[in-house]
Amino acid sequence: MDASFLSPTPTVETITLVEATRRAVAQEMRRDPFVWVLGEDVARGGIFGQYRGLIDAFGPERIVSTPISEATLMGAGLGAALVGTRPIIEMRIFDFALCAMDELVNQIAKIRYMFGGQAKPAVVIRAPHGLWRSSAAQHSQSLEAWFAHLPGLVVAVPATPADAAGLLVAAIRSDDPVLFFEPKALFGATGPVPEEIAPLPFGLARHVRGGDDLTLVCWSSIVPDCERAAQALERDGVGVDLFDLRTLWPWDESAVLASVARTRRLLVVHEAVRTGGFGGEIVARVVECLGPGALKAVRRVGAPRLPVPFSPPLEDAMRVTETKIIAAAKSLLAA
Amino acid sequence: MESGAQHAMARLMELYRLMARIRTFEEVALAAHAAGELPGYLHPSIGQEAVAAGVCSVLRRDDRITSTHRGHGHALAKGAEVKGMMRELFGRAGGVCRGKGGSMHIADFSIGMLGANGVVAGGIPIAVGAAQGLRLLGSDAIVACFFGDGAINRGPFLEGLNWAALYRLPVLFVCEDNAVAAFTAACTVTAGPGVVARAESCGVAAESVDGNDVEAVAEAAARLIARVRRGDGPQLLHARTYRLLGHTSTDQAAWRDPDEVTRARANDPLIRARDRLRAAGVAEADLDAILAEARAEMEAARADALQAPWPEAAEAWEDVQDIGAEPVEQL
Numbered sequence: 001m002d003a004s005f006l007s008p009t010p011t012v013e014t015i016t017l018v019e020a021t022r023r024a025v026a027q028e029m030r031r032d033p034f035v036w037v038l039g040e041d042v043a044r045g046g047i048f049g050q051y052r053g054l055i056d057a058f059g060p061e062r063i064v065s066t067p068i069s070e071a072t073l074m075g076a077g078l079g080a081a082l083v084g085t086r087p088i089i090e091m092r093i094f095d096f097a098l099c100a101m102d103e104l105v106n107q108i109a110k111i112r113y114m115f116g117g118q119a120k121p122a123v124v125i126r127a128p129h130g131l132w133r134s135s136a137a138q139h140s141q142s143l144e145a146w147f148a149h150l151p152g153l154v155v156a157v158p159a160t161p162a163d164a165a166g167l168l169v170a171a172i173r174s175d176d177p178v179l180f181f182e183p184k185a186l187f188g189a190t191g192p193v194p195e196e197i198a199p200l201p202f203g204l205a206r207h208v209r210g211g212d213d214l215t216l217v218c219w220s221s222i223v224p225d226c227e228r229a230a231q232a233l234e235r236d237g238v239g240v241d242l243f244d245l246r247t248l249w250p251w252d253e254s255a256v257l258a259s260v261a262r263t264r265r266l267l268v269v270h271e272a273v274r275t276g277g278f279g280g281e282i283v284a285r286v287v288e289c290l291g292p293g294a295l296k297a298v299r300r301v302g303a304p305r306l307p308v309p310f311s312p313p314l315e316d317a318m319r320v321t322e323t324k325i326i327a328a329a330k331s332l333l334a335a
Numbered sequence: 336m337e338s339g340a341q342h343a344m345a346r347l348m349e350l351y352r353l354m355a356r357i358r359t360f361e362e363v364a365l366a367a368h369a370a371g372e373l374p375g376y377l378h379p380s381i382g383q384e385a386v387a388a389g390v391c392s393v394l395r396r397d398d399r400i401t402s403t404h405r406g407h408g409h410a411l412a413k414g415a416e417v418k419g420m421m422r423e424l425f426g427r428a429g430g431v432c433r434g435k436g437g438s439m440h441i442a443d444f445s446i447g448m449l450g451a452n453g454v455v456a457g458g459i460p461i462a463v464g465a466a467q468g469l470r471l472l473g474s475d476a477i478v479a480c481f482f483g484d485g486a487i488n489r490g491p492f493l494e495g496l497n498w499a500a501l502y503r504l505p506v507l508f509v510c511e512d513n514a515v516a517a518f519t520a521a522c523t524v525t526a527g528p529g530v531v532a533r534a535e536s537c538g539v540a541a542e543s544v545d546g547n548d549v550e551a552v553a554e555a556a557a558r559l560i561a562r563v564r565r566g567d568g569p570q571l572l573h574a575r576t577y578r579l580l581g582h583t584s585t586d587q588a589a590w591r592d593p594d595e596v597t598r599a600r601a602n603d604p605l606i607r608a609r610d611r612l613r614a615a616g617v618a619e620a621d622l623d624a625i626l627a628e629a630r631a632e633m634e635a636a637r638a639d640a641l642q643a644p645w646p647e648a649a650e651a652w653e654d655v656q657d658i659g660a661e662p663v664e665q666l
């Protein structure tokens with residue numbers, strides 16, 4: 001019997017990732033009058049259109065276009081959280097947040113701890129990151145590993161419109177400071193997003209597809225490449241158990257451990273530089289928890305340790321691609 | 336007329352009491368440090384008490400302040416509880432920050448003290464954001480933001496002043512100019528005419544005051560705060576004072592010109608307040624009694640801190656974050 005009329009399916013629309021985040025912000029601003037946005041050019045919609053139209057709905061007191069003062073953006077967001085509001089700090093492009101490292105690292109991440117729990121640094125730092133249209137060395141970095149290393153922060157790295165929306169809602173409602181990395185390369189990617197966006201819990205990986213031959217762990221902008229690689233591998237008879245972590249801190253250790261215990265082969269893929277990347281942490285945890293004997297082979301795929309070059313062929317040379325992922329997977333299977 | 340003068344003297348008496356409490360708090364803490372009773376080191380504000388006392392005496396309880404590495408006076412003047420502060424300096428259980436912060440990270444949100452700061456100028460962006468947040472909340476409270484003369488050479492000073500002026504935020508900036516930045520005379524590393532001119536260049540009205548005259552500080556702060564409250568936007572108070580001791584509890588400041596220090600000692604804000612009170616007829620013995628009472632309060636806090644238990648080691652894992660907090664390790 002068709003009982004679907006008893007619980008009407010929620011309205012779901014196919015939209016871009018950037019639109020999904022716009023709707024998440026709008027929904028939360030409607031829900032809570034003390035959620036507000038500060039960042040350069042946000043009254044004009046933000047440079048990727050993340051805030052398009054929100055100035056009309058919420059006014060200049062809550063969609064605040066700011067001077068190019070990254071340290072104060074970060075620090076003022078914190079100050080505003082300390083008196084009980086919930087600021088969304090828009091960093092425009094993550095690389096500029098490097099001008100605000102004191103405010104992020106010394107103040108936001110530590111203030112609750114240093115003050116013995118008195119402070120509630122309930123901020124979301126939106127950080128568009130990664131390779132995008134030959135943006136070169138100062139507008140293309142993926143530095144998420146630095147911040148997973150930093151006690152006090154939650155680090156989100158979504159890759160789909162639905163996950164970006166759900167995690168952003170969770171981030172806005174969270175009392176912890178959330179560093180929300182958004183893949184610039186996937187801002188235009190589309191996917192289904194429910195009209196009513198529910199918060200998505202941090203620390204739960206998305207099991208993208210099942211397979212028995214190797215475990216592939218990835219996040220953020222590289223996820224579609226990994227999916228395509230997994231499809232190609234499957235055509236060659238290789239089953240890939242594919243996880244999109246969605247958050248790096250906390251990360252879904254138990255899902256990865258359970259998978260690797262079964263497949264005994266682990267491939268971690270990230271766009272960031274391989275050396276010192278978060279892939280190393282994942283491998284280390286798997287080896288510590290399962291024991292080195294449990295693994296037949298391990299590989300990390302990441303960028304070489306280079307600044308991001310401008311010229312497309314140079315940028316492509318250091319970019320992690322489907323081809324490189326497939327090659328790494330095959331060498332893993334051969335081992 | 337007579338009652339006005341009496342009122343002013345009663346007020347000065349209270350300011351003197353507050354300064355005496357700040358002075359003796361730090362003297363007792365320094366003695367405890369010298370005796371090896373408390374870990375780390377302290378940044379004493381001895382000689383600068385009139386700035387903290389004068390400004391905070393005209394703030395409301397729901398007003399907020401941000402402070403600096405040299406922040407004991409700001410916290411006490413805003414109303415922080417002495418035992419909790421002293422225990423914090425000692426790193427003991429019952430410290431206002433549960434022993435996680437120590438002297439350099441004293442905060443007491445219950446009285447609007449949003450934190451000392453280990454980073455020079457670190458409180459400035461926080462203060463302007465707190466003011467912006469208060470406005471969004473519909474509150475008419477304001478924020479007083481203390482920083483040293485060394486902080487005006489850091490970027491957040493320019494950013495914060497511009498920002499506060501742009502949005503006409505309810506902030507009183509207080510530049511506590513003690514003439515030194517750590518071990519360097521601030522004037523030797525600061526170009527141009529100084530903090531007032533820098534503030535005015537951002538459209539922030541500013542004025543200088545004798546920061547060792549507690550009544551003058553309170554009067555100037557009251558005037559500027561009235562403007563801030565009325566919506567005139569941020570104001571800056573430049574309070575000229577002098578740090579009588581070294582940069583930290585372990586620095587003897589031997590590099591300073593002894594004549595300069597001697598002159599400064601004669602200009603001690605507590606001595607000046609006493610002189611004025613005596614001239615108005617207050618007995619020396621009454622002033623001594625205030626000082627003795629303050630010292631007794633602080634010695635009691637020291638004794639309390641000394642007998643207080645240490646925090647449990649497992650507390651080191653608390654208050655990091657809700658999501659993704661690491662489990663306590665077996666010790």
Ligand SMILES: Cc1ncc(C[n+]2csc(CCOP(=O)(O)OP(=O)(O)O)c2C)c(N)n1
Nearest residue numbers: 405453454455483484485486513515516517
């Ligand atoms: C960003 C930063 N740089 C350097 C220091 C080290 N330091 C601590 S206090 C201080 C001097 C600050 O001078 P000022 O702001 O005038 O305050 P004062 O110590 O004179 O009270 C310095 C350099 C610091 N804490 N933060």
